[in-house]
Each structure stands twice: as C-alpha cells, then as structure tokens.
Amino acid sequence: MLETIELSVSYGAVQALKGMNLTVPRGEVTAVIGANGAGKSTLMRTIAGLVKPQSGQVLFDDVDITGKKPEDIVRMGMALVPEGRSTIPELSVDENLRLGGLWRNKQERGEARDQVFALFPILGERKGMRADTLSGGERQQLAIGRALMSNPRCLLLDEPSLGLAPMIVTQILELVSNLAKESNIAVLLVEQNAVTALRVATTGVVLNLGEVVKSGPAAEISSDEELRHAYLGY
Amino acid sequence: MTNFIDYLLGGFSSGAVIALMAIALVLVWRSTRMVNFAQVGQAMFTTYIALTIQQQTGNWLLALVVAIAAGVVLGVIVFFLVIRPVKNSDSTGAIIATFGVLIALQAGAGMIWGGDPEGFVPPVDNSGLEIGGRIWPFSLYDILVLVVTAALVIGLTLLFTKTALGLSMRASAFNPEVARLSGVRVNRMLITGWAIAGGVGAVGGILIAPVSTISPTSFDILLVFAFTAAVIGGLDSLVGAVTFGIGTGLIISLISGYSDSSNAPVVALILLALNLLLKPDGVFSHHGSRSV
Numbered sequence: 001m002l003e004t005i006e007l008s009v010s011y012g013a014v015q016a017l018k019g020m021n022l023t024v025p026r027g028e029v030t031a032v033i034g035a036n037g038a039g040k041s042t043l044m045r046t047i048a049g050l051v052k053p054q055s056g057q058v059l060f061d062d063v064d065i066t067g068k069k070p071e072d073i074v075r076m077g078m079a080l081v082p083e084g085r086s087t088i089p090e091l092s093v094d095e096n097l098r099l100g101g102l103w104r105n106k107q108e109r110g111e112a113r114d115q116v117f118a119l120f121p122i123l124g125e126r127k128g129m130r131a132d133t134l135s136g137g138e139r140q141q142l143a144i145g146r147a148l149m150s151n152p153r154c155l156l157l158d159e160p161s162l163g164l165a166p167m168i169v170t171q172i173l174e175l176v177s178n179l180a181k182e183s184n185i186a187v188l189l190v191e192q193n194a195v196t197a198l199r200v201a202t203t204g205v206v207l208n209l210g211e212v213v214k215s216g217p218a219a220e221i222s223s224d225e226e227l228r229h230a231y232l233g234y
Numbered sequence: 235m236t237n238f239i240d241y242l243l244g245g246f247s248s249g250a251v252i253a254l255m256a257i258a259l260v261l262v263w264r265s266t267r268m269v270n271f272a273q274v275g276q277a278m279f280t281t282y283i284a285l286t287i288q289q290q291t292g293n294w295l296l297a298l299v300v301a302i303a304a305g306v307v308l309g310v311i312v313f314f315l316v317i318r319p320v321k322n323s324d325s326t327g328a329i330i331a332t333f334g335v336l337i338a339l340q341a342g343a344g345m346i347w348g349g350d351p352e353g354f355v356p357p358v359d360n361s362g363l364e365i366g367g368r369i370w371p372f373s374l375y376d377i378l379v380l381v382v383t384a385a386l387v388i389g390l391t392l393l394f395t396k397t398a399l400g401l402s403m404r405a406s407a408f409n410p411e412v413a414r415l416s417g418v419r420v421n422r423m424l425i426t427g428w429a430i431a432g433g434v435g436a437v438g439g440i441l442i443a444p445v446s447t448i449s450p451t452s453f454d455i456l457l458v459f460a461f462t463a464a465v466i467g468g469l470d471s472l473v474g475a476v477t478f479g480i481g482t483g484l485i486i487s488l489i490s491g492y493s494d495s496s497n498a499p500v501v502a503l504i505l506l507a508l509n510l511l512l513k514p515d516g517v518f519s520h521h522g523s524r525s526v
Contacts, residue, residue: 048415070414080415088408091401099405099416102398150417 001025002047002078002154002186007056009039009046009210016042018210019056022188026153029177029187031201031218033194034231039210040190041083044158047188048080049073060154075103079147080156085139085163087146089132093123096131096142100149108151116145119175137168144176154186155179161193169193173200194232198222206231240371241491242484247376248445249483250383254438255460256467256475257390258431263469264407265427268325269461272312272332274453275339276432277439280304281448282347284440285354294357301436309432313425340450349450354443379441386437387476390430394472403427407470458499459486462506468516477518 002024009017016039024030032040045051047058049070058066065073074080079100087096097116101109117124120141126134131142140160147155157176161169173189177200180187191197198204204221206214208231214221221227255274262270283304284297291297316331360375394400405413406423413420439453446452463482467474485505486498509516 050411050415071417071419074415074417082412082415086409086412086415088405088412090408091404095401095404098398099401099413099418101417102402103417146416 001061002188003057003059004043004047005057005059007043007046007058008054009042009051010054016210017046017053020207020210020212022205022212024154024186024188026186027181027184028202029173029180029189029200030203030205031189031191031194031197032205032207033191033197033221034207036192037209038207038231040192040207041158042210043207044080044082044156044188044190047073048078048082048156050080074150074152077151077153078156079150079152079154081143081147081158081160083158083162085136085143087131087134087139087142089130091131092127093129093131093134093142094127097123097127097145097149100146101151104149104151109149112149112151116148119148119179120145136164137172140164140168140172144172148179152185154188157187157189159190159192161191161196166196169196170199173197176200194228195222237491238488241488244371244491245484245487246372246480247379247483248442248486249480250379251438251442252456252459252463252482253476253479254383254386254434254441255456256464256479257387257472258435258438259460259464260467260469260472260475261427261431261434263464264403265424265431266317266325266328268317268329268332269464269469270312270317270332270428270431271329271457272316272335272339273431273435274439274457274460275336276305276308276312277435277456278448278450278453279339279343280308280432280436281354281439281443281453282343284436285347285352285443285448288355298437298440301440302433305432305434305436305439306429307432309428309430309435310425312432313428317428343450347450351447351449351452353447354440356444360444375444382437382441386434387472390434390472399426455499459483459502462502462509465506466509466516468518471516471518474516474518 004020004022007017007020020043032043034040042051046053049068052067057064060076060078065076097113101112122138123142123145131139134142160172173196176187179185189197189201198218198221201218204216204218205212206221206227213231214227258273259269280301284301287297287300288294312335316335317328356375358374358378360373362369362371362373394404402418403423403426406418406420410420459482463478464475467478482502489498489501
C-alpha cells in the first residue's frame with residue numbers, strides 16, 4: 001500500500017502540492033484526476049523520488065521512502081511510467097524492457113520478460129526493432145512493460161492516454177486494471193482524461209491547484225455533475 | 235601511384251591512435267555531455283608512467299597494463315575533483331576546467347619527468363617490412379597497433395551491446411531520468427564512462443609514443459585530430475570515432491607526404507569547420523542537435 005501524508009511540494013514560490021493525503025491500496029486502481037497544472041505530475045514525480053518534497057511523508061508498505069533516490073525506490077518495488085511514453089528510442093524494444101530490471105537475477109528477469117510478452121504480444125514480435133519504430137500505443141505498452149520488469153508492488157502511471165486514440169487508451173487501461181487485480185498491484189493512475197480513468201478505477205481523487213477537493217468511489221465522482229463542471233471541464 | 239600507396243599505408247597506425255583518442259572523447263561525451271580537453275593530458279601522464287616502468291623493467295606489456303590502470307584511476311580522479319563540482323553550475327565551466335586539468339597535468343609531468351622529449355622503445359620492430367623485394371612503410375609495430383586497436387574497439391562494442399553494464403551506460407547517456415526510474419545508478423555509470431575513457435586514452439598514448447616522442451606537450455596535436463574525428467563522427471558514436479579517426483590519420487599522412495606535415499592540423503581544422511557548417515550534427519550521431 002502506498003500512502004502520502006501531508007505531502008507538500010513547491011517549485012520556488014509556486015506551491016504545487018499542498019498537504020496531500022492519499023491512500024493507494026493494492027489490487028485496485030486509484031485515479032487522480034484534475035486539470036492541467038493541478039499538481040498531478042508533481043505528485044507522481046515526488047513519490048518516485050525525482051522531486052524532493054518540502055514537507056510530509058511518502059510511505060510504501062509502511063516504510064518511509066520520502067527523499068530516497070528514484071533508482072532505490074524502483075528497486076523497492078515502486079515503478080513509475082512517466083508522462084509522454086518514456087521509452088528510449090535509440091534502444092531496441094528488448095533493450096528497453098531489459099533495462100527495467102537489470103539489477104534482478106537472470107531467472108527473475110526471464111520470468112518477468114515472459115510475463116510482459118504474454119501481456120503485450122506485440123512487444124515480443126517487435127523485440128529486435130528500435131523503439132522509435134513502434135506506434136504510440138505500442139510505445140506506451142513498452143513503457144508499462146519496462147516498469148513491470150521490476151516486478152512492482154505499486155505501479156505509477158502518469159497520463160498514459162496522452163496522444164493516444166481513445167480505443168487504445170481503453171484497451172491499455174483495462175489491461176492495467178486487470179493486472180492490478182490479478183497480481184495484487186497498487187496502481188496509481190493520473191489522468192486528465194477523467195472519463196476513461198474513472199471507468200477503470202475503484203477510487204477517484206479530484207485534485208485542483210495542489211489540493212484534494214474530493215475523493216471517493218470512482219462511480220460517485222463521475223456522476224457528480226457539479227464536480228465535473230467545476231474541475232474536470234466536461 | 236607508388237607514393238600514394240606508401241603515404242596511405244603510413245597513415246593507418248596513427249589513424250588508429252587518433253581513433254582511440256576520439257573514442258575516449260566520445261565516451262566522456264556520452265557520459266556527461268561535454269568534451270574533456272584534458273584527455274590527451276591524461277594520456278600523456280599515463281604514458282610517462284609507462285615509460286618509467288619500461289625503462290625500469292623492459293617489460294612493455296607490464297607498462298601497458300599499468301598505464302591502463304593509471305588511466306582509469308586518473309579518469310575517475312578528474313571526474314571527482316574537477317568535473318563534478320563544476321558540473322552542477324554549467325557545462326561551459328566544466329569544459330574550461332578540463333583545460334585547467336590539461337595545463338596542470340603538463341606542468342606536473344614537466345616537474346616529474348622534465349620537459350625534454352624522450353624516446354619510447356617499441357616492443358617489436360618499427361622498421362618497414364620487406365615484402366617482394368621492396369621495403370614498405372609499414373612495420374611489425376604498425377600491425378601491433380592495429381591489432382590492439384581492433385581488439386579494444388571490438389571489446390568496447392561487445393561491452394556496450396551485450397552486457398548489462400553497457401546497456402545501463404547507454405541508457406544513462408540517452409535518457410538519465412528514464413534510466414534512474416528503471417533502477418540504474420546513473421552517477422556510477424557516468425564515472426564508469428570517464429574511467430573507461432581514461433583507460434582507452436592511456437592505450438592510445440602508449441601506442442603513439444614510439445612513433446612520436448614523449449614530452450609534456452607532445453600529444454597536444456593529437457587532441458586537434460581526435461577532436462576533429464570525434465566531432466565529424468557525431469560525438470556520440472563509436473563507429474563514427476573509429477571511421478573518422480582512421481580517415482583523419484590517412485588524410486594527415488597524405489598531406490604530410492605530398493606537402494609538409496605542418497599543414498596537417500590546418501587541414502584538420504578546415505575539415506572540422508566544413509563539417510560544422512554543412513552537417514553540424516555529425517555523420518553518425520543519434521541525436522538531432524548538440525552544442526559543442
């Protein structure tokens with residue numbers, strides 16, 4: 001389980017997160033939604049260790065990971081798929097995947113790789129090709145696949161729908177939601193695309209200007225018209 | 235025509251050494267996105283160490299191994315003492331700092347070993363081979379230089395393409411943030427890049443020493459040629475560094491043969507300028523843009 005306690009982050013004079021409290025249980029998807037600039041990416045980058053918080057704590061299975069380095073956090077079992085299909089175009093598909101779990105032993109890596117290929121068969125077919133020959137949806141699968149190579153207990157997905165066709169987004173998110181259930185992974189999904197995100201999520205959290213304005217069951221959030229108009233813009 | 239072939243043959247081994255120095259520059263570039271102008275100074279220093287060992291023991295192989303080890307250590311020292319503190323401010327500062335290291339190494343070498351050029355005895359015969367009743371400008375030593383260079387290039391290629399360390403280093407170079415998020419200890423990879431560059435440079439230095447001579451500044455000209463080769467090759471490509479390193483060696487040999495060796499650096503700089511005007515990203519670069 002992932003928890004943030006009174007997490008605050010600021011960039012100079014701009015406060016991006018104001019005392020954020022969040023719980024992400026295992027086995028389900030928790031969606032954080034909100035407009036551009038709500039602090040969603042900051043939240044993800046802070047949890048993953050790329051940004052140092054001003055105050056507050058990040059707990060991962062009751063271990064305080066606040067301020068740890070990203071390379072240590074991922075080795076503890078928390079993997080971030082950053083915004084914008086974060087594959088490395090110069091490397092092959094297989095190299096991109098291998099990169100995700102290089103510190104693990106050979107057998108573990110082999111098993112993880114087989115699982116990823118079973119989940120995303122296209123990656124197995126294209127494993128020898130350079131990552132920049134893949135389509136947008138395939139690259140997003142590769143980015144998620146790489147994160148899975150670390151055998152995460154918690155998966156952080158930052159705006160996976162960005163630039164993808166709606167049908168592909170739905171496919172990928174449903175796959176992720178099944179994965180959360182089957183492998184008992186805590187998934188934290190951050191999305192601007194609220195409709196799709198809330199469809200696969202169990203819990204929804206609405207973020208505005210660095211503050212949680214509402215959290216509750218995803219169905220409740222998506223049917224709250226006032227909330228939708230005020231913060232989600234549809 | 236005979237002259238042409240002779241000049242060409244004479245250029246291969248110096249081209250190989252230029253390629254090695256260019257590889258060293260490329261490895262540093264790939265790690266920290268900057269040019270290490272102290273690279274030839276480090277190579278000069280380790281070659282002096284090799285010279286001392288060879289003079290004491292007469293064992294070239296021992297001298298080579300110690301020079302490589304010293305090159306690796308020196309690479310790490312330069313990274314920690316000079317590059318790392320400056321790196322966080324801006325890269326121009328760090329590049330200037332590498333010039334400082336170059337001058338310090340030259341001054342240090344002058345104090346320890348004196349400023350007079352010294353000869354370096356080659357481990358095998360360096361006189362032209364006689365084949366078919368004529369003497370060719372190609373010696374047993376030239377063959378050794380090419381074999382060592384080829385072995386090193388193959389070894390590095392295997393390291394980068396076949397091993398976990400190589401993959402981590404490449405990922406760290408292409409996208410440090412994604413590498414860190416994948417669990418790669420990027421800082422260690424940067425240091426490793428500098429260390430390997432130091433070792434490769436040391437090999438280049440010890441190989442060129444018997445052909446030139448060694449003095450605190452005798453490798454400076456090598457920097458001009460290696461820098462040209464590395465930049466034309468795209469600064470981040472090993473293939474580019476090797477291709478244009480050897481190419482530069484051949485061109486220098488032809489120019490020295492037909493005109494005068496003092497023209498060679500000028501031609502190298504003209505090539506560099508043309509490259510930056512016509513194809514500023516280099517021929518083998520992975521990336522769309524860069525700043526030198």
